[in-house]
Amino acid sequence: MTYCLGMLLDEGLLVASDSRTNAGVDHIATFAKMHIFEEAGERLIVMMNSGNLATTQSVISLLRMRTQLKDEESILTVKTLYEVAELVGETVREVVNRDSDGHLSASNVDYGCSFIVAGQIKGEEPRLFNIYPQGNFIEATKDTMYFQIGESKYGKPIIDRVIRRDTPLAVAAKCALISFDSTIKSNLSVGLPIDMLLYRTDSFAKAIPHRIDAEDPYFRRIRQDWGKGLRQVFSKLPDASWFDE
Numbered sequence: 001m002t003y004c005l006g007m008l009l010d011e012g013l014l015v016a017s018d019s020r021t022n023a024g025v026d027h028i029a030t031f032a033k034m035h036i037f038e039e040a041g042e043r044l045i046v047m048m049n050s051g052n053l054a055t056t057q058s059v060i061s062l063l064r065m066r067t068q069l070k071d072e073e074s075i076l077t078v079k080t081l082y083e084v085a086e087l088v089g090e091t092v093r094e095v096v097n098r099d100s101d102g103h104l105s106a107s108n109v110d111y112g113c114s115f116i117v118a119g120q121i122k123g124e125e126p127r128l129f130n131i132y133p134q135g136n137f138i139e140a141t142k143d144t145m146y147f148q149i150g151e152s153k154y155g156k157p158i159i160d161r162v163i164r165r166d167t168p169l170a171v172a173a174k175c176a177l178i179s180f181d182s183t184i185k186s187n188l189s190v191g192l193p194i195d196m197l198l199y200r201t202d203s204f205a206k207a208i209p210h211r212i213d214a215e216d217p218y219f220r221r222i223r224q225d226w227g228k229g230l231r232q233v234f235s236k237l238p239d240a241s242w243f244d245e
Contacts, residue, residue, distance in 0.1 A: 001189030002033055002150035004048035005159075005176055008128040008140040011062055011169045012200040013118050016050045016176050018150075018184070020191035034195045035060050036207045037067065037075045041123040045075055046197060050150035051133065052112030058095045059113065063088070072238040081127040082139070085117050089135035096133075114149040119199075126201055154186040155179030169198050174222065177212070181223045194219075204234055 004017040018035040031053065037045040047063075049056035067074040075084050094176045096111045112133035120126040128140035130147040140147060145165050148156065162175045173196065183190045193213040199205070 002050045002079065002182065003152065003155060003183050003190045004033060004116050004149045005179065006049055006118045006128050007146040007163065007172055008126060009169060009172055010166050013126050014169060014172045014198055015046050015048060015174060016180065016194055016196040018180065018190045019193050019195065020189060021053055026116055032195060034209055038207055039076060043119065043206045044199060044204060045119035048116045049113055050242050052111050055095050055099065055113045056059065059091050062091050063067045080124060081119060081121055085129040085131060086133050087113055088117055091139055093135040116147050116149055131155050151187050151190050154183040158182060172200060177219055177222050178226050
């Protein structure tokens with residue numbers, strides 16, 4: 001399992017992903033799930049993946065390989081983020097159809113995967129897409145400004161309570177870390193380190209994700225203060241008036 005989060009805000013984009021992959025409790029490994037395609041001053045595209053590791057690696061490898069082919073349309077040549085989402089969806093279908101064909105299909109393996117695609121191409125506003133295992137997709141709107149893939153339920157409540165379209169990126173980063181901490185605490189299939197990237201609209205700055213591990217002082221303070229604060233607030237809540245009547 002995994003947990004990936006993308007937010008589309010007035011200030012720009014926030015993307016974050018954990019790095020745990022497992023096939024059972026005795027087969028746990030660390031794989032980065034954030035993949036960056038960029039051209040200085042022209043475009044930044046970030047992809048995050050959840051699902052079958054072999055499928056997602058094949059999809060990313062094909063997309064990177066095709067950026068080197070001069071006569072083939074690629075993530076680095078299409079003119080809109082919508083077309084990027086289309087390319088990702090088509091590649092997902094291509095890999096799944098290939099790997100699930102013939103003798104491989106008899107193994108009952110789930111080849112499905114999901115992607116969050118976020119970024120900006122010059123001439124457009126930043127955009128955010130959720131690519132489904134079937135290759136179709138939806139785009140974030142002013143009413144739905146974030147997407148989660150993977151193990152999303154534990155980290156969703158804090159986002160729903162805090163995040164609005166005008167939330168500053170710094171506040172969104174704090175909320176995202178609490179969302180990840182809640183998920184990690186409740187589900188062993190999600191784990192550190194976390195890769196997080198904040199992108200300001202029209203900056204086209206070099207994408208350098210910040211990696212957060214168990215020793216990160218800010219993350220340690222956030223998780224400690226959040227847990228302490230929850231306990232303090234809970235202790236101040238009144239008991240039910242009808243209890244022990």
